[in-house]
Amino acid sequence: MTTTVPERVRWAVEMLAPLPSDRLLEIGPGPGVAARLVADELVDGCLVAIDRSEVAVRRTTERNERHVAAGKVIVRHCPLERFDGSGGPFDKIYAINVNLLWVRDAKDELRRITTVLKPGGALYLFFEAPAPEKGNEIARRLRAVLSDAGFEPEETNIGAFLAFIARRPG
Numbered sequence: 001m002t003t004t005v006p007e008r009v010r011w012a013v014e015m016l017a018p019l020p021s022d023r024l025l026e027i028g029p030g031p032g033v034a035a036r037l038v039a040d041e042l043v044d045g046c047l048v049a050i051d052r053s054e055v056a057v058r059r060t061t062e063r064n065e066r067h068v069a070a071g072k073v074i075v076r077h078c079p080l081e082r083f084d085g086s087g088g089p090f091d092k093i094y095a096i097n098v099n100l101l102w103v104r105d106a107k108d109e110l111r112r113i114t115t116v117l118k119p120g121g122a123l124y125l126f127f128e129a130p131a132p133e134k135g136n137e138i139a140r141r142l143r144a145v146l147s148d149a150g151f152e153p154e155e156t157n158i159g160a161f162l163a164f165i166a167r168r169p170g
């Protein structure tokens with residue numbers, strides 16, 4: 001399967017810098033392009049990818065066939081709201097262009113994420129904003145939600161790309 005890697009995905013995976021032994025959770029892999037780049041870096045680590053869309057689950061599974069067969073990638077048809085944490089706890093949890101934590105009250109989502117993150121682990125949220133005002137709105141809401149929950153996120157903004165990296169507090 002040939003793959004064109006969108007610039008935002010390449011940028012996100014560079015920032016994520018997966019280590020060979022990392023245990024990672026991707027929320028909303030969509031076509032599974034980032035999952036593939038991440039899994040290529042793993043040796044004895046593991047990636048669990050969850051998506052609420054059946055189509056996304058199929059595409060991620062197909063694109064990562066070899067890694068799935070080796071047990072390095074586990075793809076599950078499951079929204080974050082119902083994820084039971086299996087495969088965790090995780091060193092890194094990430095999502096790219098997924099409407100998480102900033103669109104509605106996010107206390108439950110954040111609690112679920114925090115529960116499955118290792119102490120010292122980090123949450124990475126990446127966005128490619130369609131317009132600068134949208135990027136500003138996402139950043140403003142994420143700052144508020146994360147700091148209310150005790151996170152002190154690092155923020156990176158390069159053009160349309162926005163990244164929030166939040167280490168688990170305590």
Ligand SMILES: C[S@@+](CC[C@H](N)C(=O)[O-])C[C@H]1O[C@@H](n2cnc3c(N)ncnc32)[C@H](O)[C@@H]1O
Pocket residue numbers: 009027028029030031050051052053056078079080081095096097098099
């Ligand atoms: C815009 S696509 C982004 C796909 C990919 N991350 C990328 O950047 O190309 C958003 C994906 O997140 C999934 N998604 C949205 N909300 C979700 C949730 N609460 N739990 C799991 N998956 C979710 C959607 O089904 C979709 O596959």
